[in-house]
Amino acid sequence: MTGIVSYGAYIPRYRIKVEEIARVYGKDADFIKSELLIEEKSVPSWDEDSLTMGFEASLNALRRAGINKKKIQAVYSGSESKVYAVKPNSSMIGEALGIGDDFTSADIEFACKAGTAGIQMCFGLAKSGFIEYGLAIGSDTSQAMPGDILEYTASAGAAAFIIGNKKEEVIAELEEMHSISSDTPDFWRRGMQKYPSHAERFTGAPAYFRHLVDCTKAVMQKAKLKVDDIDHVAFHTPNGKFPTRAGEILKFPKEKLQDSLIVSKIGNTYSAASMLVLTHILDKAKPNERILLTSFGSGAGSDAFIFRVTNNIKKLKQARTTKSYMDDRRYVSYAAYRKLAGVS
Amino acid sequence: MRIPVIATSLVKFGDLWEKGIGDLMMESGEMALRNARLKPGMVDSLHIANAFSQEMCSAIAYEKLGIINSVSVNAADASGAVAIREASNSILSGQSNVAMALGVEKMADFKSNEILAMTSKLLDNEEFFAGATVQSQFAVMTKKYLNDFGLKAEDLWFVPSKNHQNGIGNEYAQYRFELKQEKISSSPLAADPIRMFECAPYCDGAAALIMCSPRAARKFKAKGYLLASSVASGSSGLSKRKSLTSIESTKNAAEQAYHAAGIGPKDIGLAEVHDIVPISEVLAIEDLGFAKKGAGLSYIKSNSGKINLSGGLKACGNAPGATGVRQAVDVLRRLKSSKLKYGLAQTLAGTGSISVVNIFGG
Numbered sequence: 001m002t003g004i005v006s007y008g009a010y011i012p013r014y015r016i017k018v019e020e021i022a023r024v025y026g027k028d029a030d031f032i033k034s035e036l037l038i039e040e041k042s043v044p045s046w047d048e049d050s051l052t053m054g055f056e057a058s059l060n061a062l063r064r065a066g067i068n069k070k071k072i073q074a075v076y077s078g079s080e081s082k083v084y085a086v087k088p089n090s091s092m093i094g095e096a097l098g099i100g101d102d103f104t105s106a107d108i109e110f111a112c113k114a115g116t117a118g119i120q121m122c123f124g125l126a127k128s129g130f131i132e133y134g135l136a137i138g139s140d141t142s143q144a145m146p147g148d149i150l151e152y153t154a155s156a157g158a159a160a161f162i163i164g165n166k167k168e169e170v171i172a173e174l175e176e177m178h179s180i181s182s183d184t185p186d187f188w189r190r191g192m193q194k195y196p197s198h199a200e201r202f203t204g205a206p207a208y209f210r211h212l213v214d215c216t217k218a219v220m221q222k223a224k225l226k227v228d229d230i231d232h233v234a235f236h237t238p239n240g241k242f243p244t245r246a247g248e249i250l251k252f253p254k255e256k257l258q259d260s261l262i263v264s265k266i267g268n269t270y271s272a273a274s275m276l277v278l279t280h281i282l283d284k285a286k287p288n289e290r291i292l293l294t295s296f297g298s299g300a301g302s303d304a305f306i307f308r309v310t311n312n313i314k315k316l317k318q319a320r321t322t323k324s325y326m327d328d329r330r331y332v333s334y335a336a337y338r339k340l341a342g343v344s
Numbered sequence: 345m346r347i348p349v350i351a352t353s354l355v356k357f358g359d360l361w362e363k364g365i366g367d368l369m370m371e372s373g374e375m376a377l378r379n380a381r382l383k384p385g386m387v388d389s390l391h392i393a394n395a396f397s398q399e400m401c402s403a404i405a406y407e408k409l410g411i412i413n414s415v416s417v418n419a420a421d422a423s424g425a426v427a428i429r430e431a432s433n434s435i436l437s438g439q440s441n442v443a444m445a446l447g448v449e450k451m452a453d454f455k456s457n458e459i460l461a462m463t464s465k466l467l468d469n470e471e472f473f474a475g476a477t478v479q480s481q482f483a484v485m486t487k488k489y490l491n492d493f494g495l496k497a498e499d500l501w502f503v504p505s506k507n508h509q510n511g512i513g514n515e516y517a518q519y520r521f522e523l524k525q526e527k528i529s530s531s532p533l534a535a536d537p538i539r540m541f542e543c544a545p546y547c548d549g550a551a552a553l554i555m556c557s558p559r560a561a562r563k564f565k566a567k568g569y570l571l572a573s574s575v576a577s578g579s580s581g582l583s584k585r586k587s588l589t590s591i592e593s594t595k596n597a598a599e600q601a602y603h604a605a606g607i608g609p610k611d612i613g614l615a616e617v618h619d620i621v622p623i624s625e626v627l628a629i630e631d632l633g634f635a636k637k638g639a640g641l642s643y644i645k646s647n648s649g650k651i652n653l654s655g656g657l658k659a660c661g662n663a664p665g666a667t668g669v670r671q672a673v674d675v676l677r678r679l680k681s682s683k684l685k686y687g688l689a690q691t692l693a694g695t696g697s698i699s700v701v702n703i704f705g706g
Contacts, residue, residue, distance in 0.1 A: 028532035200455055206361045 002127040003170035003307065005067065006162040006316065008060025009279040010053045010139075011266055011325035014043035016337045018152055024334045025147055032152055037240025041155035041267025042329075043337050044141045050079040051089050053158035054139035055096050057272075061160040062097065063319040067133060067169065069097060072162070074134035075105040076121050078114025078271045080189070081141045082107055093137065104131075111187060112236055113297030114138065115159065115271040120303060122163035123174055134163045140270035145195035146338070153239050155267025159275035171316060172282065172291065172307040176223035179303045180215045187298035198298075207300050208242050213249050215302035216294045223306050227251055230306075231289040234277035236296035237263035265326055280322040287311045345604060346705070347432050347555045348566035350442075351380035352673040357549035357661040358518040359452040365397050368448050370408040372550035376444060377409075380554050380564055387554070388440035390414035391430045393423035393447040394665035396462055401448070411444070420466050420693035421620070422575075423447065424551065424668025425700035429573040431555055441560045445553055447669035451546040451662075459546055466694045468581025479543060479621065481582055481695045483535035486623040488588040490537070493638040497537035500641065501525040503622035504542050504658045506648045511655020516670075518547050518661035544620045544656070549663030551670040568676040571686070572604035572703040580697035591624075593699035594631040594690060601701040602633075605686070609633035612703075613684030616671035618692040619656040628690050632701070653678060667691060672702055679706035 017040045022029035033039060044053070054077055062069055077090035090105035108114040108121075115138020122134030139158035144150035164170060186207035189196035199207075212235060220226070233256050235243035240263050247257040259281045260274075269276055274295040281291055287309055294304040332340070353375035355368055363371070369392070377384060390411045392401040395418055402414040419426040424447030431443035451459060464477045471481070490497060508523035523541060531541040556564055578593030579585050585592065602608055609632055617632070619625035626640035629651065635643035644651055654660055654674040657667060668691040675687035689702045 031530065031532045034530070201359055201452065202361060205359070 001167045001170050001173055002123055002163070002165045003173040004161050005133065005164035005169045005171060006061045006065030007279050007282055008057045008064065008160045008319060009276055009322040009325060010056035010060065010158040012042045012044045012048050012053070012156050013328055013330055014045055014332050014340065015040045015329045016043050016332055016334065020334050021151055035241065036152060037244060037261070037264055038153055038267065039264050041153060042157055042269070043332055043340055044156035046340055048156065049083050049141055050081045050139040050158070051083045051092055053156065054089055054137040054160065055093050057139065057158035057160040058093055058097055058135060058137060060319040061135070061162050064316045065162050066315070066317060067162070070100045071132045072099045072135050073103050073131035074122055074125050075103055076108055076118030076134070077137045077139065078108040078110070078118045079139050080109060080111055080114065080270055081143065089139070110301060111297035111299050112270045112273060113295040113301055113303055115275050116293070116295040116303040119161055119163065119305070120177060120179070123177065126163050126165045129165070132164065136161050136163060138271035138275045140272055142268065142270040143195050150198065153268040155269050157266060157269030157272040157276055159272045159279050161275065169312060170310055171313040172309050175306040175308050176219055177303065177305045178215060178219035178222055179301060180211055180218065181301035182211070184300035186300055203298070207298060208238065208296050209246060209249065211300050211302040212236060212246055212294050212296045215304045216250055216292065219304035219306055225306065229290055230256060230292045232259060232281045232285065232291045233257050234274050234281060234291065234293040235260045236274045236294065237277065238268050240264045262326060276322060282313070283321045283323065285309045285313060287313060345436065345571060346558065347435055347570040348558065348561045348564065349553055349568045349570060349676055350556050350564040350566060351376040351554040352567060352676055353379060353552045354516045354670060354673050355550040356516045357547050357663055357670070360548040361452065363548065365399055365448055365450050366404045366408045368450070368548065368550035369404055369446060372448065372552040373405070373409040373444070373446055376552040376554050382442065382554065384410035387411050387442050387444050388413060389431065389434045389443045391417055391427040391443065391445045393417045393427035393445065393669060394449060395420050395423045396664060397450055419698050421618070421662065421664040422668055422691045422693040422698045422700050423665045424670065425672070425689065425691035425702055426575055426668065428553065428570065428669065428672055428702055429575055429700065432570055432573050435555055435557045441557045443555050445669055446550070447666035448550040449663035449665035450548045452548050466580070466697070468579070468584070471581050471583065477535065478694060479535040479538055482621045482623055483538050484582055485588045485695070486537055486621070489623055489626070492589055495641065498525070498529065500622035500626070501528045501542065502641070502645060503619065503625050504528065506644070507619055507652050507656040507658040510653050511659025514655050514660065517655045517659045518545070519659050538621050542622050544658045544662045547661030547663050549661065549666040549670065551666045551673050553669060553673055553676070568679055569705040570702065571705045572601040574600035574604065575698060575700045576600065577698055578696050580694055582695070589627070590637065591627050591631050591692070591696035591699060593696050594628060594692070594701070597699040597701040598632045601703050605703045607686055607703070611686050612688045613682070613686055614650050614653060614675065614678055615688040615690065616652055616654060616656070616675055617690045619652055619658050620662060620692070624692060625652065625656070632688065632690060668700060672704065675704050679704060
């Protein structure tokens, strides 16, 4: 049996409200909130980056798991805001966690789906028996040009998953996975550029919706599952509107999509976004429940997974829940936010 | 003047990500050729309307449609309407027996700030440097109009709301949904007092029509007739105009067109007018002579089944190069399916630096 053995989340404490950003630019906050279904977003502090947040989330995953950390033999870190252009987050996180030297590691880039690509790689290695445990991380301090619409959503957060293959340890079994990729120029950032570019409306129908919806349909068809068979849905969340609309297209009842809407309180955490939704679901999931996760990365592609929660979830140890991070917040002004964004 | 129109074609307007400018020209051009059972070599002149692509449209037309004689027409949003006039002139001069007007535009590939820069550049230079946009200039005109005729900003919301209602039945429109006035009120200000949902959106699209000389008409089946095509210029700068509550170029173009067609505003059974913002529809109605100054809005309210039945630029979307041809095709098709005798299409460039009035007969 291959699946998730443990998981961890991390969200910075600082928040900025849509009203505060809109105030600075003379924009209509109510309209932005209703159009994006977003209220506030997380802001990394001056000493937080994709490395520290990825480490914190991984530490929470280790705290929950009752495993020997030295047996983690693969670490993959997905991010579009790596600390170094050349020097991997993944090896630094492995070292900092003290898992020893016997592990393969690499950093992955695929816009917002780099983290789930790492999960797939771990599944492959664990299922084939090459490793006992793999650690897959999605972590981002995403950037937005001052004044760009992205500024209302681009936020920071991290999620980490330990993947394993022992029946007595797997808390969520992988039932099926599927991916799609294409050359779709909806969002990009060239080397040495500080801020990303995006193609406005083109990021919708031909990018997010086409990939995420098609990939979700494909994985459900592969697993021979219907909407009724799924208990919780974790979609990538560039804002609140996109996953809500995708849910309507796929005919998922609103309550099954509820967890994806944590985006309205934390913003778009990029590589961590769909993974943080999954941590939030697992914090309260019951045995036998079925979870669908579909990520989306610009450029563009989607990874979809279907998990079945096992009885082992009751055996997990305590660690900070995603909600506790969401509730622990302090608001900053736009000036403070810019100062923090400038150094992160 | 009574020039037979022997084919029309329309491509559904929208964000046509999968289609390039060549694809759109081929689709609309081939459709029109098929419609008239013509081979490309039988088209004596092609008048291609395009405002913003900066492409060599004639070369694309040659590659995609196999038409050798073509010229490009650029008159901003009025390009398509001017191309119809140029095609008709070619026929009237005896230069062409068969002439095609093809309007095409790709706007969705531009970012919104690029569109803002491109469209604002078409305004008066001094006003452009002072920061004016098409919407801000119309906002000035709107404020003056509201003030002069004792109206409130929300009174004008009827216009886009009505156009969306009309657009629901138009399979070629980009936005086929109801737009309630409450929804307009909740949208942010684009340029005070004009709100975002009062502005027509820019989009991609193409449309074509083929005309022939009366001499060649025996070989074809006429779908309708072009009875007049008038273009008039005016000041692009608001500061240089005599009035802010009237568009002089529309008045002049209308006067010439009515004279050429030998009819008056009362004879017009349906009209497509340039509703890029609500005030431009109201002013059009007055300047075309449908209603007295200050009575445009009440005329629109009591004639909602006559003005912008397609949904206008607001629901169809505005693909500048294609819009004038789209309006003409819409008028012609509606005349054909009704017993109405005359229809009119009015198109503006910018805020009225150019106006075109084309009159059609069924």
